[in-house]
Amino acid sequence: MTQPETQTVMTADHPPPSPEPARKPKVLWANVAFVVVLPLFVLPAAGWYLWSFGLHWTELLVAVLMWWATGLGITAGYHRLFSHRGYKATAPVRFAYAVLGAAACQNSAVAWCSDHRWHHNRVDTYQDPYNARRGLWYSHMGWILVEGIREGQYNNVPDLKRDPILAWQHRNYLAVAVIGNLLPVLAVGYFTNNLLGMILIAGLLRIIVVQHFTFLINSAAHVYGTQPYSRGNTARDNWFLSFFTLGEGYHNYHHAFQWDYRNGPRWYNFDPTKWLIYSLSRIGLASNLRRVPDEQVLRARFEEGRDRFSELLETWGEGKVEEWRRRVEEQRHDWADKKEAWANRMQERRHEWAERKLAWSKITDDWAHRVDESRTEWIEGAEELKERLHDDLVRAEFAIQTALTELKQQQQEWTAQHRARLDATTADLRKAAQRELAVLARARRNARKKAKEALSDWDALVVEYTQVFGPQMVAA
Numbered sequence: 001m002t003q004p005e006t007q008t009v010m011t012a013d014h015p016p017p018s019p020e021p022a023r024k025p026k027v028l029w030a031n032v033a034f035v036v037v038l039p040l041f042v043l044p045a046a047g048w049y050l051w052s053f054g055l056h057w058t059e060l061l062v063a064v065l066m067w068w069a070t071g072l073g074i075t076a077g078y079h080r081l082f083s084h085r086g087y088k089a090t091a092p093v094r095f096a097y098a099v100l101g102a103a104a105c106q107n108s109a110v111a112w113c114s115d116h117r118w119h120h121n122r123v124d125t126y127q128d129p130y131n132a133r134r135g136l137w138y139s140h141m142g143w144i145l146v147e148g149i150r151e152g153q154y155n156n157v158p159d160l161k162r163d164p165i166l167a168w169q170h171r172n173y174l175a176v177a178v179i180g181n182l183l184p185v186l187a188v189g190y191f192t193n194n195l196l197g198m199i200l201i202a203g204l205l206r207i208i209v210v211q212h213f214t215f216l217i218n219s220a221a222h223v224y225g226t227q228p229y230s231r232g233n234t235a236r237d238n239w240f241l242s243f244f245t246l247g248e249g250y251h252n253y254h255h256a257f258q259w260d261y262r263n264g265p266r267w268y269n270f271d272p273t274k275w276l277i278y279s280l281s282r283i284g285l286a287s288n289l290r291r292v293p294d295e296q297v298l299r300a301r302f303e304e305g306r307d308r309f310s311e312l313l314e315t316w317g318e319g320k321v322e323e324w325r326r327r328v329e330e331q332r333h334d335w336a337d338k339k340e341a342w343a344n345r346m347q348e349r350r351h352e353w354a355e356r357k358l359a360w361s362k363i364t365d366d367w368a369h370r371v372d373e374s375r376t377e378w379i380e381g382a383e384e385l386k387e388r389l390h391d392d393l394v395r396a397e398f399a400i401q402t403a404l405t406e407l408k409q410q411q412q413e414w415t416a417q418h419r420a421r422l423d424a425t426t427a428d429l430r431k432a433a434q435r436e437l438a439v440l441a442r443a444r445r446n447a448r449k450k451a452k453e454a455l456s457d458w459d460a461l462v463v464e465y466t467q468v469f470g471p472q473m474v475a476a
Contacts, residue, residue, distance in 0.1 A: 076097065228304060
């Protein structure tokens with residue numbers, strides 16, 4: 001796969017690109033008929049059918065099964081395999097993805113992936129096919145109705161055009177889409193003596209619904225949600241959307257680490273596509289599953305959180321950012337000597353902080369009644385608390401950096417030992433390498449746990465700091 005060009009990132013030093021050059025887009029009337037006009041007939045017809053005959057369980061079952069089958073053809077096939085090369089798959093799996101993806105009626109894999117690679121490569125610019133900055137409606141479906149600036153140009157997917165399965169699907173896309181939908185729907189409709197219900201509900205209505213589920217990632221996932229990994233573009237994590245899109249809702253993570261075969265990186269993230277890919281790898285139908293090292297993921301979260309905190313301090317004024325940087329630099333010089341002693345005293349400090357917090361609560365409750373008498377005493381107490389919290393935050397930040405460095409080293413050692421096991425020439429060498437690999441795996445898990453705990457401690461301290469010394473306290 002050719003390497004994409006450098007992505008444009010929106011920052012304070014890198015302003016948004018110029019707006020799209022004025023041009024009159026050509027309307028794609030075939031797309032208008034399929035995406036706009038057809039639903040105007042199907043939705044009332046489906047409503048009439050449900051009102052007149054009700055919903056039979058076979059119609060619902062086939063519709064859901066077809067939703068998952070064609071949806072996974074898009075998410076596991078078109079998206080994570082063909083667009084991003086997040087893993088490798090055998091020819092039968094690629095063929096299944098080609099058929100199921102076509103049955104989702106969202107264009108051929110070559111065309112779909114070409115648009116998607118341009119989306120990542122030129123995100124939020126006029127060269128982004130579904131540019132979210134042009135509005136929710138445009139990014140949801142408006143872009144489909146007009147000719148794009150690269151309509152019919154697939155020069156960014158030479159690897160897909162060389163794949164004989166995808167080249168065949170691209171040439172015969174319409175036939176594959178029609179047969180892939182009609183064959184199961186008509187077969188079940190014939191055996192259940194319910195052709196009309198199957199065509200309307202499990203066929204046409206399901207196609208429309210699944211299309212709009214996919215469109216939500218281009219629109220809603222760029223407007224609603226959180227940005228824990230990067231604010232370089234409009235992509236957002238939205239766990240709720242994952243239930244409709246088979247795991248595609250963690251969109252901020254995906255834009256930060258697009259080649260990861262997972263969209264939901266945590267074990268509890270709802271990501272059926274991730275589970276399918278992993279299951280295929282366990283039975284030999286998929287391989288080379290690519291995943292971002294934990295150290296990079298945690299570092300991205302930490303650095304994004306630190307940038308937000310620095311911006312917050314900036315809004316409070318009075319040179320707080322410079323003060324913060326000075327304190328970080330001072331602590332860096334003597335941290336190595338104090339690290340061990342600080343670790344032993346951490347538990348004591350937590351108890352001390354709880355006591356001080358309780359005392360502080362009592363002081364603030366009483367302060368409202370004794371403003372004139374105790375203002376000087378209150379300010380001194382606040383400054384002392386501020387100094388201690390500053391120090392705790394700086395130490396927590398350095399603890400994260402240390403933990404992430406250790407996690408990266410453990411990952412590198414584990415990778416090197418894994419390669420040694422693969423290269424072992426005798427059974428004894430393989431067993432020895434396997435034992436060492438198990439030891440390193442435990443060390444890597446411990447390092448990952450330590451890094452996550454350090455990040456959680458830092459997040460908690462930031463929340464405490466902003467609550468105690470927010471703008472309302474600064475003004476006082």
